[in-house]
Amino acid sequence: MDSSRDPSPDPSDPVVLTGIGCVLPGTPDVHAFWNHVSTGTSQVSRLEKPAFAAAGLPVHAAAQLGSFDTASRLPDLAPAHAAKYNRDILATMAAVGDALADAGIARGQIAPERLSIVQSSSRGPLSWWAETITAGPEQDPYAGKATAMFRGLAGCPATLAAIAVGAKGLVTTVSSACVGGHHAIGLALRELRSGSADVVLAGGHEFPITPQVARCYLGLGDGVLSPERDDPATAVRPYDRDRRGFALGEGAMTLCLERESSARERGARIYARVLGHRALNEAHHATSMDLVGDVTASVVSGVLDDAGRKPEEIGYVCGHGTATRYNDLAESRALRRLLPHHDDADLPPHGSNKPIYGHTFGMAGIINVAATSLMLHHQRLAPTANHRTPDPECDHDHVAEGPRDTELDLAVSLSFAFGSQTSVMALEHA
Numbered sequence: 001m002d003s004s005r006d007p008s009p010d011p012s013d014p015v016v017l018t019g020i021g022c023v024l025p026g027t028p029d030v031h032a033f034w035n036h037v038s039t040g041t042s043q044v045s046r047l048e049k050p051a052f053a054a055a056g057l058p059v060h061a062a063a064q065l066g067s068f069d070t071a072s073r074l075p076d077l078a079p080a081h082a083a084k085y086n087r088d089i090l091a092t093m094a095a096v097g098d099a100l101a102d103a104g105i106a107r108g109q110i111a112p113e114r115l116s117i118v119q120s121s122s123r124g125p126l127s128w129w130a131e132t133i134t135a136g137p138e139q140d141p142y143a144g145k146a147t148a149m150f151r152g153l154a155g156c157p158a159t160l161a162a163i164a165v166g167a168k169g170l171v172t173t174v175s176s177a178c179v180g181g182h183h184a185i186g187l188a189l190r191e192l193r194s195g196s197a198d199v200v201l202a203g204g205h206e207f208p209i210t211p212q213v214a215r216c217y218l219g220l221g222d223g224v225l226s227p228e229r230d231d232p233a234t235a236v237r238p239y240d241r242d243r244r245g246f247a248l249g250e251g252a253m254t255l256c257l258e259r260e261s262s263a264r265e266r267g268a269r270i271y272a273r274v275l276g277h278r279a280l281n282e283a284h285h286a287t288s289m290d291l292v293g294d295v296t297a298s299v300v301s302g303v304l305d306d307a308g309r310k311p312e313e314i315g316y317v318c319g320h321g322t323a324t325r326y327n328d329l330a331e332s333r334a335l336r337r338l339l340p341h342h343d344d345a346d347l348p349p350h351g352s353n354k355p356i357y358g359h360t361f362g363m364a365g366i367i368n369v370a371a372t373s374l375m376l377h378h379q380r381l382a383p384t385a386n387h388r389t390p391d392p393e394c395d396h397d398h399v400a401e402g403p404r405d406t407e408l409d410l411a412v413s414l415s416f417a418f419g420s421q422t423s424v425m426a427l428e429h430a
Helices: 030-039 050-054 087-103 126-133 145-152 156-165 177-194 211-218 260-265 294-306 325-338 361-378
Strands: 015-023 061-063 115-120 171-174 199-206 251-259 272-281 316-318 410-417 421-428
Touching: 015 030, 015 087, 015 177, 015 260, 015 361, 030 361, 050 211, 087 126, 087 145, 087 156, 087 199, 087 251, 115 156, 115 177, 115 361, 126 145, 126 211, 145 156, 156 171, 156 199, 171 177, 177 199, 177 251, 177 272, 177 361, 177 410, 177 421, 199 361, 251 260, 251 361, 272 294, 272 361, 294 325, 294 410, 294 421, 316 361, 325 410, 361 410, 361 421
Parallel strands: 115 171, 115 199, 316 410
Antiparallel strands: 015 251, 015 272, 199 251, 272 421, 410 421
């Protein structure tokens, strides 16, 4: 791509998603991701970390990445450097590199100053900090100053990934809890629409499967963190009468975003158009969202109005879908407020991928947008796994029967977060 091009883009030039990089449980690439999501194949399994049992915590299921094969996923990374990094960094580097490769962009093809990275993580390298703080006096967690410095900073996955791919544009990491993934994409849209960048790699990385995180959510009471023991794959049951909360999930995922004219010029495959993003802080309650549905409905209406589309055109809603009572009810009520003249049977299909990858907090919005984009690309709705008996207040179409071929043109992704935050992305078939 010519680095001397006019940095002021045509405002009518849409932003598109052309690459997806995955380092998720049981999911080494975008093909495996789509297979799991489109068939409802859960990657939640029996929790393998002894620290949970030792602490007596009633948490038995999680979506776990397992070991990371650095040599195969990052073959150009010198072992001496890899030894200084933690999984947060290594997984993010792989996801960023894979997103570029999936988009068909070679190193040097984009002028370095025009390539940016925006990542999201709700807690940063929490596992490393937990191990460091609890280390005994006979252990030296700071052995090797560079190791301690790299592993302890929340922004290092983005900055080290930038070094690996040669990105010299904006490189930053946001931390906005469960809406952070959407916020990262929203920042990417601003960079591209303003002409500040030609390609932005927007992603998330999260490794929250620690006793410390589990205690935080267990402290909120029953129905938040699933206690499922017998059948871990069914731990997360969104919109279901028998929901028991969410499971923790981990990994990294990055999306490659660029302007459509550039993508078409180089013959890129386009997964979807990203029409727009709206974020709202309700500034109301620290942990509870609007349960009436008016706030979320207004944000959805706003982002669609920005794009010249109407709520009646929505063909699918990718919900936050945490399988917690307030989240599930709030989403269903918002759809009814958005389309007040529709019967429940006529509301757009509304699903969740949390049964597949658990709750990944700062990465959740990235997974949602990737899944929604692939549904638009393949013209197939993914099912909401584990949805068997609808909650009476959520008794509408959650694609419970399995994958559904469709003609899908417009879809919406929802994210919510502690701190009174609501976020909506609108996407379109390309």
